[in-house]
Amino acid sequence: MNFKDEYKNELDPVSADETVKNNVRRALRRESSAPAKRFYAFPIRAAAFSLCAVLLFAAGLWLFPKKNNAPVHRILVEKASSYGELYNTVKKLLPDERRLTRYYKSDDEIVTYGAEAKNAVEESAPDAAVGEASFSTTTKQVEGVDEADIVKTDGRYIYRLRHDPETSSASLVTVDTKGSAPQIISSLSLSTTESRAFTTMYVAENRLILIGCDYSVPGPAKSLVAFYDISDRSTPTLITETLQCGNMTDSRLVGGTLYLLSNYYINGDIDEEDPSTFVPFMECDGEKTVVSADSICIYENCSQPVYTMVCGYRTETGALLDTKSVLGGSYAVYCNTKTLLAAGYELDGKTQLVRFALEKGGITPVANGSIAGSLLNQFSMDEYKGYFRFVTTAFDQSKGQTVNALTVLDGDLKQTGKIDNLAPGEQVYSVRFMGDTGYFVTFRQVDPLFSADLSDPADPKIIGALKIPGFSDYLFPYGEGKLLGIGKNADEKTGVPDKMKLSLFDISDPANVTESFKTDLAAFDSEALYNHKACLADGKKNLIGFSGYYDDFCYYLYTLKKDGFVLLASIPLKEKAECRGLYIGSTFYIVGNEYLVYFDLNHPDKVWELALA
Amino acid sequence: MSNEPDARFSPEAVFERHADLVYRLCFVRTKSRHDSDDLLQEVFLRYMKVWHTVQSEEHAKALLIRIAVNCTKTLLSSAWFRKTERLDETLPAEEREESAVLPAVLSLPLKYRTVIHLHYYQGYSVEEIAALLSSNPSTVKTRLMRARAMLKNTIKAEDL
Numbered sequence: 066m067n068f069k070d071e072y073k074n075e076l077d078p079v080s081a082d083e084t085v086k087n088n089v090r091r092a093l094r095r096e097s098s099a100p101a102k103r104f105y106a107f108p109i110r111a112a113a114f115s116l117c118a119v120l121l122f123a124a125g126l127w128l129f130p131k132k133n134n135a136p137v138h139r140i141l142v143e144k145a146s147s148y149g150e151l152y153n154t155v156k157k158l159l160p161d162e163r164r165l166t167r168y169y170k171s172d173d174e175i176v177t178y179g180a181e182a183k184n185a186v187e188e189s190a191p192d193a194a195v196g197e198a199s200f201s202t203t204t205k206q207v208e209g210v211d212e213a214d215i216v217k218t219d220g221r222y223i224y225r226l227r228h229d230p231e232t233s234s235a236s237l238v239t240v241d242t243k244g245s246a247p248q249i250i251s252s253l254s255l256s257t258t259e260s261r262a263f264t265t266m267y268v269a270e271n272r273l274i275l276i277g278c279d280y281s282v283p284g285p286a287k288s289l290v291a292f293y294d295i296s297d298r299s300t301p302t303l304i305t306e307t308l309q310c311g312n313m314t315d316s317r318l319v320g321g322t323l324y325l326l327s328n329y330y331i332n333g334d335i336d337e338e339d340p341s342t343f344v345p346f347m348e349c350d351g352e353k354t355v356v357s358a359d360s361i362c363i364y365e366n367c368s369q370p371v372y373t374m375v376c377g378y379r380t381e382t383g384a385l386l387d388t389k390s391v392l393g394g395s396y397a398v399y400c401n402t403k404t405l406l407a408a409g410y411e412l413d414g415k416t417q418l419v420r421f422a423l424e425k426g427g428i429t430p431v432a433n434g435s436i437a438g439s440l441l442n443q444f445s446m447d448e449y450k451g452y453f454r455f456v457t458t459a460f461d462q463s464k465g466q467t468v469n470a471l472t473v474l475d476g477d478l479k480q481t482g483k484i485d486n487l488a489p490g491e492q493v494y495s496v497r498f499m500g501d502t503g504y505f506v507t508f509r510q511v512d513p514l515f516s517a518d519l520s521d522p523a524d525p526k527i528i529g530a531l532k533i534p535g536f537s538d539y540l541f542p543y544g545e546g547k548l549l550g551i552g553k554n555a556d557e558k559t560g561v562p563d564k565m566k567l568s569l570f571d572i573s574d575p576a577n578v579t580e581s582f583k584t585d586l587a588a589f590d591s592e593a594l595y596n597h598k599a600c601l602a603d604g605k606k607n608l609i610g611f612s613g614y615y616d617d618f619c620y621y622l623y624t625l626k627k628d629g630f631v632l633l634a635s636i637p638l639k640e641k642a643e644c645r646g647l648y649i650g651s652t653f654y655i656v657g658n659e660y661l662v663y664f665d666l667n668h669p670d671k672v673w674e675l676a677l678a
Numbered sequence: 679m680s681n682e683p684d685a686r687f688s689p690e691a692v693f694e695r696h697a698d699l700v701y702r703l704c705f706v707r708t709k710s711r712h713d714s715d716d717l718l719q720e721v722f723l724r725y726m727k728v729w730h731t732v733q734s735e736e737h738a739k740a741l742l743i744r745i746a747v748n749c750t751k752t753l754l755s756s757a758w759f760r761k762t763e764r765l766d767e768t769l770p771a772e773e774r775e776e777s778a779v780l781p782a783v784l785s786l787p788l789k790y791r792t793v794i795h796l797h798y799y800q801g802y803s804v805e806e807i808a809a810l811l812s813s814n815p816s817t818v819k820t821r822l823m824r825a826r827a828m829l830k831n832t833i834k835a836e837d838l
Contacts, residue, residue, distance in 0.1 A: 068779060068835035069798045075780040076799060079705055080698045085715045089697070092719055093689045096726055278812075314814060396816040410815075442816060458823075492823055509827070559831045590787060595817070 199606065200649040204541075204598050206443055207401045211318035213265035213276055214598045216645035216656045222298055223247070223647070224273065226266050227658045227677060235263055237275070238677050239298055240661060242649055247661060247675055250299040261289065267318045271296040272380050274323055276316060279308055287348065288313040288327045292383030305383035308348035309376050310341070315443070317400040322386060322426045323378040324405060328394040331370035345374045345390045361390045362419070362430050373407050373419070377426045386426030391419050399446035406453065408440050414459050416440060418478055434478025438470060444539070444597070447498035451476050452522045456496045456505045466490045469507055473522045481522040488513060497540035497548065502575045504548060508536035510560035514550070516575040528576040535566055538594045541602035543625070546573030549602055549609065551593055554585060564589050565613055567623060567630055582629040586621065588613025592643055601646045608666075610646035610653075612638065620646060620655045620662070622669070634669035636662055683730035687738045689722050692729070696739060697722075699800070700746050706795045707750040709784050721746045743800070743810050747792070782832050790825035793818055 081089075200220040205212045217224045223240040239251040255263055255275070263277035273293040280286050287308040293301040311327030318324075329345050340346075346355045361372070371394035377386040395407040405428070409417035416439050420432040438457030440446060447454045453474040461468045469487040474480055488507035496505040503517040503525075514537070516529035534557045537550030550568040555561060569582040593600035593611035601610035609623040609630075618641045622634040634653075638644065642658035648666065655662040661675040685691065700721050704714040724745045732738045783791050796807045804822065808815040826838050 066778070066833070066835045068829070068833060068838050071779045071835070072783065072798050075778070076702055076706075079702055079711075081701045081715055081718055085718065086693075086697060089693065089719045089722060090690065093693060093722055093726065096723060097689065312809075312814075396814065396819075439819070440816075441820060492827065561828065561831050595789075595820075 201601060201603055201606065201608075201647045204600055204602060206399075206597075209319070209402050210400050211267060211269070212598065213267055213316050213318075214645065215265055215643060216647065217266060217268040217273075218647050218649060218654075219268055219270075220649060222250075223649075223654060223656060223661070224266065224268055225656050225658075225661075225677060226263060226275070229678070237263075237266075237273070237301065239295075239301070240675070240677075241298065242652065242654070246673070247654075247663060249675070249677065251301060253301050263289065263291070264313075265316075267316075267323065267380075268295070269318060269321075269380050273301055274318075274380065276313065276325065278313060285310060285329065286312050288325060290323070290325055290378065290383075292378070292380070305349070307378070307383065307385070309374060310346050310348070311372065311374050314373070314395055315398040317398070317405070318380065319400065319402050319423060320425075321380045322423075323380055324400065324423070324428070325376050325378065326395060326398055326407065327374045327376075329372040329374055329390075330394075331372070343370070345372050345388075347376070347385065347388070356388055356390060360388060361392060362433075371410075373409065375405065375407070375421060375428055377423075377428050379426060387428045389421065389428045389430055391430065393417055393419075395419075397440050397443055397446070399443055399448070401448055404448055406446055406448070408446065414438065416457065418453075418474075420453075420476075420478055432476065432478040434474055434480075436470075436472045436474070436480075438468075441493045441496065444498075445493065445496045447503070449498065449500060449519070452481065452519075453478065454498055454503060454519055454525075456493055456503070458493045461489070464489065467492050469493055471503065471505070471517055471525055471527075473519065473525050475522065482525045484517065484525050484527060487515070487527070494536045494552070495538050495540045495550070497542065499542055499548075499572075502572070504540055504570075504572070504575075504578075506537045506540070506550070506552075508555075508560070510555070511557060512536040512552075512555075514570065514578060516572070516578055518575065529578050531570070531578045531580065533568070533580055535562070537568060539597050539600060539602075541600070542604065543569065543602060544604040544607075546571060547604070547625075548572045548578075549604075551600055551602075551609075551611065553594070564615070565591060565594070567609065569625060569630070582625070584623070584630040584632075586613060587615050588619065588621065589615045599643065599645065603648075606648060608633075608648065608653075610655075612644050612646075612655075614641065620644065622646065622653065633666070634664065634672075636664075636672060638662070684732065687729055687732040687735075689726040689729055692725065692738050692742070693722050696742055699739065700742050702799065703743060703746045703795060704750055706784065706791055707747070707788060717746070717749050720749050724749070739800075740810060743796070747811060779829075779833055779835075782829055786825055786828060790821055790828065793821045794825045794829070797822060 200218055203212055203214045215226045221243055223242060225238045227238055228235050235255045237253040237255060238249055240247050241250045260280040263275040265276050267274040271294060273295045275291045277289045278286060279289045287310050289308055291306040292304040294304050295301050309325060309327050311329030314326040314328055316323060316325045331343050340355045341353050344355050346353050372390045372392055373395040374390045376388045379386050393409040395409050397408040399406040403423055405421040405423055407419050415435045415437055417435050418433060419430055422429045422431045436455050436457055438459030440457055445456050455472045458467050458469050466489055468489045471484040472480060473482040491507035491509040494506045494508045501520040503519050504514060506512050506514050511532050512535055513530040513532050515527055518526045518528045535552060535554040537552035539551050541549045543549040548570040550570060552566060553562040554564055554566050565586040565588045567584050568580050571579045571581045591611050591613035599611060601608060607624050612620045618638045620636045620638055623630050624633050636655060638657060640657050640659045644655055644657040646655050651666045653664055653666050659678050661677055662672060664672045697718065701714050701718055704717040708714055721742060725742055783794055793807055796802045804815050804818050808818045830838050
């Protein structure tokens with residue numbers, strides 16, 4: 066049977082009755098007979114958004130014809146002439162003053178990128194505990210490398226980027242938790258339209274960074290980044306706002322630098338007179354600055370005219386420190402304090418990789434390579450002692466099924482070792498690399514949790530495979546010799562997933578991993594199954610928290626005792642919105658969109674609420 | 679870019695061509711004909727606010743899809759505690775016995791059935807779906823992979 070045809074056959078008869086359709090036709094006629102000015106009363110930005118959706122779309126449709134992946138030379142040859150000539154043209158078109166040397170607004174800080182990078186002092190990791198109370202931070206992959214999220218705390222204040230679903234507006238709410246009860250000290254309204262919105266943020270000392278997207282015309286989709294001074298917490302003040310071309314892929318905050326990655330799709334309308342139509346650019350105060358040609362490198366066998374643009378901004382000032390672009394988009398990013406690895410779109414079943422060295426805000430491409438298959442997410446990549454490890458899933462055409470592999474590459478991204486043909490017919494569901502050992506879960510009907518010995522980069526070995534029903538979507542280190550898994554149960558015969566579960570794996574002997582504890586939840590689904598940041602997994606404080614729903618929407622808080630998982634609190638939530646659980650000292654806060662719910666960890670039965678709207 | 683709105687893409691014209699496309703997407707997301715009937719009007723009224731810059735058929739479709747997804751999102755979150763209609767009542771009577779795949783798709787979680795629908799019914803690629811849903815391709819890819827895996831357990835098809 067062909068699913069696509071069958072689905073179409075079954076869905077085609079589903080349509081609205083003629084009565085319903087006639088009502089709509091009447092309504093449309095009624096609305097459109099209003100005076101002409103009505104059409105133009107709506108903000109230009111709405112139109113802009115549509116146009117950008119179109120450009121993106123047109124780009125998408127032009128770039129991704131259903132099966133054919135031609136190398137970049139051929140695609141651009143059809144539109145202009147050879148890529149080599151375009152490249153030279155770009156160089157010729159960039160007189161010196163248009164190179165990205167002078168970027169920044171402030172009078173006394175003219176940034177020449179490279180120069181600022183050399184002089185920048187590498188600041189300490191932002192997650193040092195503030196004051197005597199301990200507090201939780203965004204669940205992240207690498208310590209010292211912060212990841213963006215909708216909720217942040219610095220140990221006293223809680224920051225929430227919230228949306229008003231009725232009006233589609235957004236605001237940044239700051240809550241002060243000191244004192245007898247938490248209170249809102251600032252509610253900053255953010256200008257949000259159909260074509261411009263903030264989606265995530267960072268907080269680092271006295272700086273708050275909002276990141277989002279901008280689809281205004283003219284021009285392609287852009288990433289928006291705004292830097293705020295929050296020295297006075299009750300009055301966040303905008304320092305500077307910048308647009309970086311392309312849709313945001315991901316970001317990281319390392320030391321005092323924000324790294325923002327975007328994918329800039331080149332559509333068919335390239336204009337030789339306007340390099341910003343085929344080369345990445347920045348935009349500030351309406352002024353566009355195109356990047357210099359020598360800051361661009363090209364993936365080998367690049368098949369699509371989409372750039373991965375990596376920009377480093379100084380957190381303190383919002384100044385652009387450095388920017389590099391790679392011709393070839395990226396879909397996943399791994400970042401530690403010294404290296405940023407961008408994984409590019411698949412071509413011929415391979416994922417391209419570019420390694421950037423990060424130093425004091427400077428970004429330098431140092432190596433590129435490729436691995437077979439595709440990566441599940443950022444956790445599928447890791448660096449340890451100079452070697453890069455990956456777990457991938459590929460589709461084996463000859464056998465008509467998926468197959469998985471663990472690959473080790475050296476600093477130059479050349480393969481040193483590989484374990485092939487792992488768990489054929491299954492897909493990778495979660496990965497966690499921990500030093501010399503790697504753990505990953507594949508699943509079709511039953512979940513093997515594999516342990517791999519990675520101590521010899523030339524000879525990675527599978528040393529264990531624990532077969533248990535269900536699967537884990539994320540694996541978190543949870544104290545000495547312990548690995549926490551959050552995922553779902555599944556029917557052993559059919560593999561159909563069921564309700565959620567938590568597993569605790571004893572990894573003190575990686576070759577003999579056991580599932581020491583398990584708890585089944587009533588919840589069927591949770592944001593924590595798709596987004597690691599939605600799960601609090603704090604081994605030190607021994608708290609596991611996430612929201613989940615089945616009939617009701619709840620926040621679940623677990624702890625691990627000698628005999629297993631213990632449910633500390635299950636708080637019904639009024640709103641089905643993305644929320645985050647965090648603790649400051651002995652108070653636990655569940656930060657939703659409309660409400661902040663909080664309780665004392667020693668008395669979880671008494672729960673309070675603060676309205677955020 | 680001309681300043682005159684292109685009448686081919688006026689709400690009334692586009693409705694005649696794409697009412698069904700919108701209805702089916704709403705239906706797959708809400709699993710309710712009743713809600714889809716209401717949403718049909720809302721989606722086209724919202725389209726009316728932004729249509730005058732539409733330059734191509736693909737753009738019109740993309741806009742409609744984005745609006746439909748947003749409308750259904752609002753509806754689903756506000757009606758969260760409302761019971762959804764049982765599947766039997768939503769399919770045309772004559773289809774019930776012969777339905778092989780639609781019930782399976784409708785039983786998938788919302789985000790999964792959305793990507794399945796956009797991929798298999800509308801023919802969009804992972805990157806196009808990511809652009810439509812303001813998501814990123816790796817998330818969409820994961821959802822599609824998992825949705826296929828879930829469907830494969832009850833449906834035997836060569837293209838899953």
